[in-house]
Amino acid sequence: MSFRDDLDRAADWVDAYLASLGDLPVAADVQPGDVRAKLPASPPEQGEPFEALLRDLDELIVPGLTHWNHPRFFAWFSNTGSEPGVLAELLIAALNVNTMTWLSSPAGTELELTVLDWLAQLLGLPAGWHGHIEDTASTATVAAMAAARTQRPGGVVYASEQANFSNEKAARLVGLEYRTVPVDDEQRMRADFPLDDATAVIATVGTTGTTAVDPVAALARRCEQAGVRLHVDAAYAGSAWVCPELRWSAEGVDQADSVVVNPHKWLFTPMDCSTLWTRRPEAFHEAFALVPEYLAATESAIDIKDYGPALGRRFRALKLWAVLRWYGAEGLRALIREHVRLAQLFAELVEAEPGWEVVAPHPFSTVCFRHTEADNDEIARAATATGELFVATSKLDGQTMIRLAIGNAKTTEDDIRRSWEVLKSCA
Numbered sequence: 001m002s003f004r005d006d007l008d009r010a011a012d013w014v015d016a017y018l019a020s021l022g023d024l025p026v027a028a029d030v031q032p033g034d035v036r037a038k039l040p041a042s043p044p045e046q047g048e049p050f051e052a053l054l055r056d057l058d059e060l061i062v063p064g065l066t067h068w069n070h071p072r073f074f075a076w077f078s079n080t081g082s083e084p085g086v087l088a089e090l091l092i093a094a095l096n097v098n099t100m101t102w103l104s105s106p107a108g109t110e111l112e113l114t115v116l117d118w119l120a121q122l123l124g125l126p127a128g129w130h131g132h133i134e135d136t137a138s139t140a141t142v143a144a145m146a147a148a149r150t151q152r153p154g155g156v157v158y159a160s161e162q163a164n165f166s167n168e169k170a171a172r173l174v175g176l177e178y179r180t181v182p183v184d185d186e187q188r189m190r191a192d193f194p195l196d197d198a199t200a201v202i203a204t205v206g207t208t209g210t211t212a213v214d215p216v217a218a219l220a221r222r223c224e225q226a227g228v229r230l231h232v233d234a235a236y237a238g239s240a241w242v243c244p245e246l247r248w249s250a251e252g253v254d255q256a257d258s259v260v261v262n263p264h265k266w267l268f269t270p271m272d273c274s275t276l277w278t279r280r281p282e283a284f285h286e287a288f289a290l291v292p293e294y295l296a297a298t299e300s301a302i303d304i305k306d307y308g309p310a311l312g313r314r315f316r317a318l319k320l321w322a323v324l325r326w327y328g329a330e331g332l333r334a335l336i337r338e339h340v341r342l343a344q345l346f347a348e349l350v351e352a353e354p355g356w357e358v359v360a361p362h363p364f365s366t367v368c369f370r371h372t373e374a375d376n377d378e379i380a381r382a383a384t385a386t387g388e389l390f391v392a393t394s395k396l397d398g399q400t401m402i403r404l405a406i407g408n409a410k411t412t413e414d415d416i417r418r419s420w421e422v423l424k425s426c427a
């Protein structure tokens with residue numbers, strides 16, 4: 001079989017998968033060990049045709065997958081492996097360039113810097129900041145903390161008690177103490193805590209629990225006065241800033257030292273792609289620029305490896321470029337607005353139903369809700385077991401809530417209404 005035939009087979013497979021995805025059970029119905037038990041314990045001695053892999057993909061792997069690209073996947077923060085993203089991933093693998101330095105990939109480096117400037121414009125971020133791509137927000141925040149540490153080593157990192165746990169991991173990894181700050185009754189980080197011993201503050205726009213927006217502007221003013229670095233974790237909600245009417249949630253971000261936004265969460269880009277901007281590239285450079293003999297810098301060029309933890313870097317800019325060009329600013333705004341509308345609709349359905357309540361404000365596309373009497377973990381489990389949808393639970397003030405996070409480009413109003421019917425019937 002020729003590569004060309006296999007390419008066609010893979011294309012057919014992807015096309016059929018995406019076309020029938022909405023009919024598959026969203027979450028896998030398997031127990032730990034089920035998939036491994038079906039896989040050979042050792043690799044084949046002789047090479048096998050690609051077709052054999054596709055067959056096993058259908059028979060062994062797909063039945064054990066939870067389908068993140070499904071229009072009724074609403075767990076954690078749902079996302080989209082969009083068509084331009086899928087196509088670009090194929091090109092990225094074929095090119096297989098490593099964007100560690102300018103010399104290792106001149107066009108890769110310059111495309112990445114350009115696409116980050118494009119995205120900064122789309123999100124309304126300040127012009128002239130350095131932007132580059134990390135694999136995840138977890139890594140981007142490690143980079144931001146390492147940069148903050150260059151100014152004040154040995155201090156404390158403060159973040160909301162509702163902040164994502166990756167913030168604590170980042171502080172720990174760079175050897176900084178981590179302390180949480182209480183939230184107000186809308187789950188926003190309070191801004192009146194002492195900063196004397198602080199190295200950095202991490203504010204979140206769109207917390208993982210309830211998508212609350214911390215008071216970034218107030219924190220920025222205090223950090224500026226105290227000489228403390230402010231990093232903004234907008235991993236989920238930063239994508240909303242493509243819509244001017246949602247930019248209230250970016251207030252003060254232009255006064256921060258760095259910000260991370262995950263296109264792999266709510267900007268229709270397949271895993272993984274996390275975008276990081278900073279007004280202080282020199283601090284990142286100081287933290288990360290180790291230049292071995294074999295990687296001598298090119299004069300007047302930027303080597304992106306000098307701004308983050310990784311040396312080898314995938315050509316992720318290509319897929320972000322593909323996504324931004326395919327949808328255009330208009331297309332991105334339309335999708336984000338539709339998701340916000342669908343979240344509003346879902347919240348209204350919940351509020352209108354006796355025995356159910358929405359438990360937190362829903363400024364973006366995620367609704368946190370609960371049944372006031374039934375066991376919400378059980379409802380989520382039963383709803384997911386139907387195969388119709390996938391929702392996850394979390395806790396708020398000690399009580400279980402269900403989160404419905406909308407983020408897939410193919411999710412329709414019909415998906416939302418159908419999911420609500422299933423949830424109600426499971427209660």
Ligand SMILES: Cc1ncc(COP(=O)(O)O)c(C=O)c1O
Nearest residue numbers: 136137138164166207208233235
């Ligand atoms: C607010 C927030 N920040 C950071 C992260 C971590 O993102 P990543 O998985 O890209 O490391 C998450 C993950 O859901 C998140 O919700």
